[in-house]
Amino acid sequence: MLELKNINVQFSGRNILKDINETFYPGEIIGLVAPNGTGKSTLMNVIMNYVKPSKGTVVVNENLQYTSKKNEVKIHQIVSMMPDQSDLYNHLSGIEHLRIYCSMWHSDPSLIESTINALNMESYVKKKTGTYSLGMRQRLCFAMQIVSNTPIMLMDEVMNGLDPNNVDIISKILLKKKEEGKIIIVASHLLENLESISDRIFLFKHGQLINVSDVSSGFGKNEITTVRVREMADEVNNKFLNEFPETNIQSLANGISLIDVTDFNVEQLAEIVVFLKENNQTDFSFGNVTLNDMYSMYYLGGK
Template structure:
């Protein structure tokens, strides 16, 4: 368990983080979503003590804080951050990198071979990393954190440069880490992917951490709240509003139109579907708002 208590970070008189208080639990995947420059990386750097906050504190397992060097060493045995590709040494092999990380965190050496196999790295893991493609380097960075086997794992844009197959593979490994009781904090721009596996998702804006469920109450539930329509013309929208005047209809900057059907029974919902079909609208889905919709609403329309 890791707790942030009243964390504040200011640069040049600007609040990057403003009185952030939150607790991240064991067996939980946390998603952080925000445009670049809004504080995601700063938050992770504060957790690692790479940046000292102007106020507030980080508390691990109810007792450990960054009050001295001895405590910092203890915390860093339990908390790790996925390395960046620029941290790799081009003149040594991927496997040597994994051995270094396993030694640094004194983890089970068997994790090295199992991680290589799980990520499909066997064909190139003994080659110098200077020969790796961007996707191979990204997988190695992820593998390095996995073999560290820490209680808390921080990952900033873990899916960068990966093809859909490896995005899905890494997603499955993250879920596995969650089942092992790890706390996994992931900053990502791949919203559809993040929505599939994250237990809680936070937006960041104006230095604050906002739970997505506070932006859209009931977002984490599975009930039908929305009919999501692609490319609904103004003419059809006007026609729809006359037939269903009580409905809230909202078109986002990404071109998607959301029709609020929270209180509709199956009969009334069926009439909405019938209307769309009669007007030759084929691209629509029934369910809830997607994370991409909330992102558009929160960042591009506020």
């Protein structure tokens, strides 16, 4: 278990993280979403004790805290962060990097071979990393995290530079690690992918963590909660609100209008369809609120 208790971080008088209280449990993938510079990486660095909070405590497994160097060593056997590509040594091969990480965390050496196979790295893993492409280096960094085999894994932009096939491969590995009981915290700009693999997703706003499910009742539900209308004219929007005064409409910066129909029955949904067609709004669909919608609401403006 990983607990964040009243975490605060300030830089130059600005709140980067403010009053963060959250608990993460074994067998969870946690998604973090926000534009660059809003606190995602800072939060991970606080969890690793690379950045010390101005106030608050990180607690691992109910009682371990960063109160001494000895405790830090113990925590870092439980919590690891995926290395950055700049951490790679160009004169060493990929497999040498994996052996170093396996040795540092005293994990099972058989993980090296199985991870190489799972990530299709056999053709280049024995070559020096200075010859690797961006995607190859990213896969190696992910593989290093996996062979460390810690109960808690932090990953900042794990999918960076990867093609769709490798995004799919890594997603399947993450889901397998979740089944093994790992706590995995992933920050990513690939929102559809993050939505598909995460158990809980948090946005950053004014230094605080906000659970997307608390923001929109329609997020993540396997039922119709939203009518999505493309390029809904203002006059049609106003007319709609006059006819359906209890209905909430969220207009996004990308030209999409979301009509909240969470509590609507079939007859009410049919009335909306008739209204949209009568007002020449034919580009619409039924579904639910997506993570892309949430991102647009929070970070790209709208009304």
